[in-house]
Amino acid sequence: MLRILSHCAPMNDFIHFARLCQTPFPKSLGDTGLGTETTTTSIAELIADRIDSMPTGERRAAQTLVANYPVIGLKTVADFSQQAGVSSPTILRFVARLGFQNYPEFQSALQDELAAQLQSPASRTVTAPSRSDAASPMIEATLDNLRETFRHLSDKQLNEIAEKMADHRGHMFLIGGRFTDPLARYMAAHLAIIRPNVFHLVGQESMWRDRLIDMGKRDVLVIFDIRRYQDSLIRFAEKAHQRGVQIVLFTDQWLSPIARFARHVIAGRTAVPSPWDSSAALFVVAETLIGAVTRQMEPDSARRIREMEGLR
Amino acid sequence: MLRILSHCAPMNDFIHFARLCQTPFPKSLGDTGLGTETTTTSIAELIADRIDSMPTGERRAAQTLVANYPVIGLKTVADFSQQAGVSSPTILRFVARLGFQNYPEFQSALQDELAAQLQSPASRTVTAPSRSDAASPMIEATLDNLRETFRHLSDKQLNEIAEKMADHRGHMFLIGGRFTDPLARYMAAHLAIIRPNVFHLVGQESMWRDRLIDMGKRDVLVIFDIRRYQDSLIRFAEKAHQRGVQIVLFTDQWLSPIARFARHVIAGRTAVPSPWDSSAALFVVAETLIGAVTRQMEPDSARRIREMEGLR
């Protein structure tokens, strides 16, 4: 059953589109009614449960199924096997290991699960918290952090910052602290693609301190600094500020002392039930800004990217 | 919200500043647009559009499909016809009337639609309006990505990975791609504090390729690789795998080819309404793992940290 013709494109780039209307009709439950009837445990759980006792090939099957759950399992064995990069028999052995007599039975189970899931849209929102709650308070706290962070962030502010970052008449420098340096690097990696003169300051303090001499009023300095705030960064920010550099500060909710010198301050929530603070909120703000800047520099950035690809 | 558990951290709770947020970012770019017909409109809409001009039998088919959307359409023609109370040819005439060449093509369309829907369940947040934060689609998408990513991630799997990472008999190497290298660095920065022998592989390919000689069965290699997957990383992973190194792969939902060699695969959602892909989900998974490893190594890690502080 369920075969497919064209379009096996394993990984097409972006996918977006169409939402479809939900149908609030009752389902005349026609259960296939055969085989092992107890579907109390979802197939996804079943997989997570046994994935460790599987051989390599079947594990690849399991992984691709989980990654594209459950659509790939609704396609044919051939499609499934191709996307997983294994042979058809491996797929069949995989579903057999899950306890299904044959492939159609496996598909029926997936379909029933899907039907149950789609029927009550509430069940989704109900099961989601319960699962993620059980999974870890960590993710819940992170979600809260994200929401809170953005709640205190006006899009006017974001746009202003993006505008400043998009202004490539001046240079742009990024620097971070011990744990936040990767964020600076992440941002720099993207921005350096869509605009010129982006520099990620790394290495010894003396190295980037000397770069101060190149900085002026038209330049932007992006600093990531969460506690414990590093003295070196504070000193650096102060000197940069004295030279008239525009400072954009990413910090935590307790505000680094650098906030005193900053033109723009982004305060992200960092508290999570972990020995470490979380930089996830700042990371997402950074991604949002990267997107905003890119959008703002269109079509300039697109041209630049194309030109870059040509250089390979 | 914002719960704080256990050990560590002097943290004053809250602080608050005002400011509201609303962000009307539009821009959704291109759709995949392949296939014989442009599916800009969902199939459900297509049906609602033409259902009036259908003969009785096909209309019954349409109704049963809408009532059990889309699951019944994923089953066989026989199942569909039986549930609709019509014959098989009627079903085929029905899908033909919708503009599909044959039944498999119709099923493919349904599957694609389903995949797109499951990927961005943004429509799911009916509760969003109640929360006055009409946040940007960007942050909403990111929140969805996080939820979806963790929904497919059992904590059993997380714990096993954490366990492997906590095992410091062997060495631990981290490496990332063009945009994900900062994630590797971020993780390395934390793990290097709580356990010995953590190495972030950076610089030229030849640099870290030579490190292969130090790697063996007891070692762990953490790779971040999202599309476009980098050949250099794939080659590196393959060689490491041949040496028996345990590979933990952070990738996107389309699974880097490295998944073939990986002992553990973490598939994070990356789709956001932006020209760039989002690594936020992987970032949060990384943070979660960092926390889990730290907790697992207690009180060893605490002692190590204290000792470190003494070295200043």
Add this chain to the structure above:
DNA sequence: CCGGGAACGTATCGTATGTTACGTATTTTG
């Protein structure tokens, strides 16, 4: 270093599935 077993892929087979032709029923139109 060698033997045994597990794992995976290739090739083949039987069959369930989608498809089509044709005959009957039902509705439409002059």
Add this chain to the structure above:
DNA sequence: CAAAATACGTAACATACGATACGTTCCCGG
């Protein structure tokens, strides 16, 4: 009311799908 056209189901058909047997490779233990 008759004749035609449309709609629908029955039954036969061919394809492609899932299943299986078999050979090769890889890995582990002796």
